[in-house]
Amino acid sequence: DAGVIQSPRHEVTEMGQEVTLRCKPISGHDYLFWYRQTMMRGLELLIYFNNNVPIDDSGMPEDRFSAKMPNASFSTLKIQPSEPRDSAVYFCASSLSGTKGYTFGSGTRLTVV
Amino acid sequence: AQRVTQPEKLLSVFKGAPVELKCNYSYSGSPELFWYVQYSRQRLQLLLRHISRESIKGFTADLNKGETSFHLKKPFAQEEDSAMYYCALSGSNTGKLIFGQGTTLQVKP
Numbered sequence: 014d015a016g017v018i019q020s021p022r023h024e025v026t027e028m029g030q031e032v033t034l035r036c037k038p039i040s041g042h043d044y045l046f047w048y049r050q051t052m053m054r055g056l057e058l059l060i061y062f063n064n065n066v067p068i069d070d071s072g073m074p075e076d077r078f079s080a081k082m083p084n085a086s087f088s089t090l091k092i093q094p095s096e097p098r099d100s101a102v103y104f105c106a107s108s109l110s111g112t113k114g115y116t117f118g119s120g121t122r123l124t125v126v
Numbered sequence: 127a128q129r130v131t132q133p134e135k136l137l138s139v140f141k142g143a144p145v146e147l148k149c150n151y152s153y154s155g156s157p158e159l160f161w162y163v164q165y166s167r168q169r170l171q172l173l174l175r176h177i178s179r180e181s182i183k184g185f186t187a188d189l190n191k192g193e194t195s196f197h198l199k200k201p202f203a204q205e206e207d208s209a210m211y212y213c214a215l216s217g218s219n220t221g222k223l224i225f226g227q228g229t230t231l232q233v234k235p
Contacts, residue, residue, distance in 0.1 A: 119168070
């Protein structure tokens with residue numbers, strides 16, 4: 014297995030534009046998590062899914078952020094419109110229930126100018 | 127509420143010195159505790175988990191329920207240990223993982 018795959022690795026966009034981050038979890042994993050990493054706040058859990066269903070989205074900063082998981086092998090995190098304060102590294106992770114063994118992707122480094 | 131606290135943002139030691147990265151938690155139940163490591167600009171990797179009671183790369187961590195701590199220790203630091211270390215907690219009834227703020231370990235030659 015190639016692990017958790019995120020795309021793109023880097024994204025530079027202008028303020029106000031829509032940004033879509035993508036994640037492919039490990040096959041068979043039933044949990045998927047989106048985290049945001051910044052120097053100021055560290056790692057923040059934004060939202061997580063279990064069997065493609067959003068379980069807890071209390072970490073999503075505001076309505077500009079949305080996440081979907083249309084099937085077991087794909088999830089997106091969308092920011093519309095983007096703002097400079099959204100600049101961060103966004104990580105996706107997946108796990109298999111009962112194991113608590115979280116595997117992280119390489120992250121997407123987002124820069125909003 | 128679930129919370130993980132890592133009081134030190136930066137810990138700088140010389141090669142060969144002992145290392146202790148502090149982690150305290152709050153959780154009303156039986157949590158699972160983890161340490162993750164992130165080398166420069168790489169993905170987070172699981173270092174160890176308390177239920178395994180193992181030693182990885184010379185690191186150990188003991189869960190102290192009385193002090194609600196899960197400090198990470200290594201007797202002799204190596205330069206290649208320089209990285210960001212995150213303590214994390216998962217509740218018994220939830221699949222989510224809550225992280226501390228992270229501590230940057232800098233091992234000087």
